[in-house]
Amino acid sequence: MTTETEKNLVVGIDVGGTGTKIGIVDANGEILARDESIATPQYSDFNDFVDAMNGVVQRLVKEVGAEGRIRGIGIGAPNANYYAGTIENAPNLPWKGVLELCKVFSEKAGVPVFATNDANAAAIGEMKYGAAKGMKNFIVITLGTGVGSGIVINGQLVYGCDGFAGELGHVTMVRGKEGRKCGCGQTGCLEAYCSATGVARTAKEILKKDKTPSTLRGMKNITSKDVFLAAKKGDKIAKEIFKQTGTMLGEALADFIKFSSPEAIVLFGGLTKSGKYILDPVKKAVDKNVMPIFKGKAQILISQLKDSDAAILGASALAWE
Amino acid sequence: MTTETEKNLVVGIDVGGTGTKIGIVDANGEILARDESIATPQYSDFNDFVDAMNGVVQRLVKEVGAEGRIRGIGIGAPNANYYAGTIENAPNLPWKGVLELCKVFSEKAGVPVFATNDANAAAIGEMKYGAAKGMKNFIVITLGTGVGSGIVINGQLVYGCDGFAGELGHVTMVRGKEGRKCGCGQTGCLEAYCSATGVARTAKEILKKDKTPSTLRGMKNITSKDVFLAAKKGDKIAKEIFKQTGTMLGEALADFIKFSSPEAIVLFGGLTKSGKYILDPVKKAVDKNVMPIFKGKAQILISQLKDSDAAILGASALAWE
16 A cells, blocks of 8 residues: 555756756655756746746656655755755856745745755765765765765754855865965865866876876866776876875865764765775875874765766755655 | 742863863853862872762752752863763873763762863853854854864754764864974864964964064063063064964864854954954954855854853753753
């Protein structure tokens, strides 16, 4: 027999700068139907974008026979504010200013809509279905175009006084004039070194200084995948890129551990595909930079969720709460 | 008429490296009786120390006619672990190893005993009776012999997975070989610059480099009070000491804001007595080092509680919870 609760479903949406992914999710975290057809930048008008999302949601609902069973919609989006239900001045989205995402969408869809930023959504996804299942204190670090974070303390996501807590990609790692410029307007941010573009910049710098032969030499727009493939073949420059990137990431994680003493830090995103090449220097730097009471405590884990699943599942979990 | 709840009292104890302060506290945060006679280092045996504390507690209870009304005892102590009820390897206390503080004391006193570190106790004190009254997200930074912190998120103290969260005095501010050695074994920690001894070291360094006349020149063991008195008289070196100390503290606070987006950061301890000389550079550095979304949000406050009261009150609040 299916109970009323088991019949309930939610929608999870991952709004990204390039594409928007939508899924219908059941109480067990199964994605019953999904759509990845919406190209975010094609919608210059925000209302049209919400209509497009709503159109896909209604179509998927019909596909799985879920009419009347959708309890709510959860959205992960850049610069989304959980408290206000808004997207605020997101640099990578086509619409400027403060957008009343949840209010507008909820009126169209007829169900409650909740939103948070993508890293927070990933953290909720890891807690409900991933590497942080059952944990009450952990941090998710998303390593993508930018570096984001979702922090869970005492089993609750940390939103802070204004909904904007957890901007760990922008802690200052290099102080003074030597710090790289970051997209946020500051210099020396973690994101300027450990994001996809950060890794590419590090590669460029090392290739310029170190004349060791490398398959990366002459490549344009070096990605962490390029560096990984080169490192696997024993490329010394590639290994050095991972060493510098991982060491700085580990130094940052050590400071985060001193803040909230988490059970684990879950790394998420493209860079983690490089496995031990990035993990080994991270772990070494964490261990070197924490005090004795913290040594060997916080596990450094790699997300086990598929990138696309984690974003949809995490966002959907907002609607269950 | 006095209700049963109003009759209830608690004991607050502040265990310090030099002295231990004990107070009987009522539900309104009034300290009905207090004692500061116990000199911690005189007790080489930990059991004797607990007996001494218990003796004072029983005497104070009789003094205020509180027999049968004590609901519990709360203790703030260096390296105290809230979860375990222990003091663990505290460098500034006479007893080594892991001490079963709460268990031993509770057996002697016949009431429940709770413990946390002194900075966490200060944070609870500020939340119940001080500058953070009514706030759900704030951080207390204690600037004393060391630099400690108590973090409150969603109205709850952050203990982390092991009870040791909130070691913000040991985030790394100066990376690499230039970082000052810290008592924790690491280098470049905030505590090595912004504690009492940190300020004295900064004074020494600046006096060596900068030959401007100063009343601080030739002084031994320069304290923040010395620097304050000199700065008030227009001493340039003194002002520079505050500028460097405040700037680094502000840079650290900016990173903490990116973590938990607190409503306020409350500064506590000796250094704060210097008022605007330290606060101005702190505020300037915070503002310079946060992203636009955080600018002007977190208030930087100075504790309004008397140092001795805050420690006793904060510790006592543990017993109410």
